[in-house]
Amino acid sequence: MISKKDLLKKTHISYGQLYRWKREGLIPEEWFIKQSVTTGQETFFDEDLIIPRIEKILSLKESDYSIEKIKNVLNPEIKDITFSLDKIRELKCFDERIVKKLVGKQELLNINEIVILYALSLARKERETFFYHLKFDLTLEHFKDFSFHQAKMALISKKHEGFIIFFDESLLLSDLDVDVQIYDLTTLEQEVISIIKQASYKN
Amino acid sequence: MENLKIAGYGKASGGNFEKVVITGYGSVSGDIITKEFSGSGNAKVFGAIATGSLHYVGEVDVDSYIRANSIDITGQLRMNGDLLASIVNITGGITSQGNYKGKSLMVTGTTQFLGDVSCDTFKVSGNTKISGELCAEFVMIKSVSSKLNEIHAHQVEIKKQSISFKKANIYAEEIECTDIVAECLTCKKLCATNVKLAKTCVIDYLEYSGKLEMENGATVKEIVKL
CATH class of the missing domain: 1.10.1660.10 (Multidrug-efflux Transporter Regulator; Chain: A; Domain 2)
Structure with missing residues (x-):
């Protein structure tokens, strides 16, 4: 000091x-x-x-x-920056299995892609078993230009199937058998930005 | 977009308006978003105001924050929230429970902020009370009785308001600046590059690194030259 x-x-x-x-x-x-x-x-x-x-x-x-x-x-506007996968791994707040499944051969990620990795890593930490029977065909590419404003991510499980959906307003559910866990992506985006900022101050 | 006009005595709900004109006594419940807010008399807003300009003669009471490009009030502005406005000119007084952030705040009359003030130019003539930090490029206070917590600035000028025969006391807990010219200042800790103090100043601790000019009679308990 x-x-x-x-x-x-x-x-x-x-x-x-x-x-x-x-x-x-x-x-x-x-x-x-x-x-x-x-x-x-x-x-x-x-x-x-x-x-x-x-x-x-x-x-x-x-x-x-x-x-x-x-x-x-x-x-710089955080939206204009790309981050290398190595740097992201250094932040130590991502589940390696999620990273391996979604990132593929990509070396650089934008903030949207990082938020999705973060949200899924968090979800996996909280609901490990949900991911055993997950049907998730999306790739990170789908989220490159996704707007997180009022966006949410929901984990939906019914019987032995699990789905993840992304939506931006309210989710109406009628089937009471469905177990839903919702993550607010706007909040998670802010969380990730603050983690990245803290890390970049140190570098 | 509609205009909101209250003339005489009236009440209305907030909303989005092209212009808001309150003449007489008008109260609005809810937030107001408009390009122009003007009028004379007494305007009470139970909510926040977001406007391009706020020009009023009389009293304006706002329950929440104000966001504006320019504010020009002859009278009183009282508010509970923050004031975010580029240019603020007030003849009368301003009382805020929150902070001010903008470019220029010029007040003739009473100035009171419970929070912090951050701007390029802070120029007030009248009694001033700022409980938080005053951070500005240029600070000019002409007053008889003022109480400030911390002043952080490039240039500071503190003077007795010439309209009063009373002994002036302008108190600041801490001042840190590049240049200061002061009279009637009582300050616990003053750190600056160049300092000019009139005989009416009482400073507990003075730290400077450039030039120090002190009139005979100025009281400084401890001086440190860096």
Whole structure:
């Protein structure tokens, strides 16, 4: 950890610059960690995150990048990024059997595909037996342009058959024998984005 | 799209409108989405407002948040939620239980936020109370009695409001900025690059790295030059 005072000294930036970048979203608010010290409260930063971030901002500013451009470089739209399978595996929140079944020879995945892998991995963790008799013919390709807005995933099991369906509004069921478990994909998408962001801050 | 017009005394439900005009005393139950919200008198909204512009003479009470491009009010704006507006000009006063985020907040009158304020320009003449963090590029406060928690800015200017003969006291718990020029400031911890203090300032702890100018009579209990 590095104190705010030491950070300014080390990077030769002013309070004004630091807070301007915070307001403009170039430095995430959650990086400002307040801690009690003998003289009251002081702000600290994770040195491994803040120093490279400030160096990056300064170098982009030197190259005449506008604030908007810098913002895009530092926080690219997650939808525009593809992730290598190796990087995804490093996140350690995916079921390897799901990954092997769905990914095939693909090396790069977009966020939609990752959300589906995540949702199915979560479902498998919670309902292992359901996957024993699952009929699932979809491939990740089907989800490349899928919109997760208000989308849900349902695991439906009846007798000895299991189905997974994806839908975006309400699911009406009339057959009481059907056992349904619903996953909110909008929430899971946010969860995955936050996991990826946390991991990318560290890299 | 329809307009919502209340003239005299009236009540209406919220919704999507082209324009909302409330003249007299009008209350609206529910959220309002509109391009223009205007009028004079007293407007009460039991819900949130999302509008392009909000121009009003009189009192505006909002139960929830306001999202707007520009706000121009002569009178009072009271709200329970956050204020998200690019340009805000108020002559009268503003009281919010939430936060403000935008580009410019200029108030002549009372300014009160229970949460944080984040903008490029914060310029107020009048008594100010901000319980959260005030983070701005430029902060100018002219006041007789104000209480602020944390000010984080590039440039800070604090002055006594000239209309009053009373002794002014502008209190801030902590100020961190590049440049500060202050009078009548009482502050626990002031950290800046360049500091200029009038004789009426009382600072517990001052830390600076550039230039320090202090009038005779200014009280600083502890000074640290970095």
